[in-house]
Each structure stands twice: as C-alpha cells, then as structure tokens.
Amino acid sequence: FLKESPCIHKKVFNTQIYKQTCNNNFLATVDKIDEEQHLEADRTHTTICCGYNKWDECSKKLITKECGNAAFDIYSDFVGEAFGTLTKMICPAKFFAVKKSSCKDVLPKDDVIAKGKL
Structure with missing residues (x-):
C-alpha cells in the first residue's frame, strides 16, 4: 500500500475531479437522505448502498x-x-448496482451540488 498510496493520494484523492465527482455524488446522496421527511428503512438502505457503490466505482x-x-x-x-x-x-x-433502476430511482442527479465541504 505504501508504494502505491502516493500516486493514489496525489493523482486521485487530491484532484478536483475526484472531489467534484466521486465525493460530491456521495455527499449529495447523504444530503438527500437527510432531507427526507419520512424515512423508510428500505429506501434509506437502498439510497446509501447505491451511493456508496457509486462512490466506490468512481x-x-x-x-x-x-x-x-x-x-x-x-x-x-x-x-x-x-x-x-x-x-x-x-x-x-x-x-445495488448504480445502473439498476432501483439505484436510478433514489440517487440524486450527477449535477446536484452537495451541501458539505468537498
């Protein structure tokens, strides 16, 4: 890990593209859950899992x-x-594949800006 981590950190984690795509999309997913008026366990589980898998894939x-x-x-x-x-x-x-309709139904659109700090 120590051999590869400098590249991962410098060329991925520190970049605006990573922060604006991978991180922003996950934080926007969390925001969406926070904004729900009536939380439903299954929908919340689906939303967070789809958001996590989208972040992981990205x-x-x-x-x-x-x-x-x-x-x-x-x-x-x-x-x-x-x-x-x-x-x-x-x-x-x-x-909880990002391309499945169950994820498409719960994930925020890619152009939604998260409230949290990237």
Whole structure:
C-alpha cells in the first residue's frame, strides 16, 4: 500500500475531479437522505448502498486510470480491510448496482451540488 498510496493520494484523492465527482455524488446522496421527511428503512438502505457503490466505482475507475491496475488492487484490498466484509454483506454491488433502476430511482442527479465541504 505504501508504494502505491502516493500516486493514489496525489493523482486521485487530491484532484478536483475526484472531489467534484466521486465525493460530491456521495455527499449529495447523504444530503438527500437527510432531507427526507419520512424515512423508510428500505429506501434509506437502498439510497446509501447505491451511493456508496457509486462512490466506490468512481474511485476505482480514477485510481485505475491514473495509477494503474496494481494501485487499484492495493486500494481494493485496503478498503476491504478497513471496512471488512461489511460493505459486501450490506451493500453488495450486484444488488445495488448504480445502473439498476432501483439505484436510478433514489440517487440524486450527477449535477446536484452537495451541501458539505468537498
């Protein structure tokens, strides 16, 4: 991880494109949940999982593009270790795929600006 992390940090995490796409989209998803008048557990679960998977997909795409497959593999392992299998158990990508209609119905549009600091 230490070998690949400088590239990931410099060429991905510190860039405006990462902050404005990956991070903004996830924060806008959280904002959407916060703004819900009547929270429903299933809808909230779907929204947060779709938002997480969209962030994860976006992050991995940029890491692979900027730093290569080895960096992507290291990053995936790191995220997997940091979150354990929690994200795979609670938000499996095959059930909460960004392109599925269930995600399209709950995710904010890409041009929505999050309220939080990027």
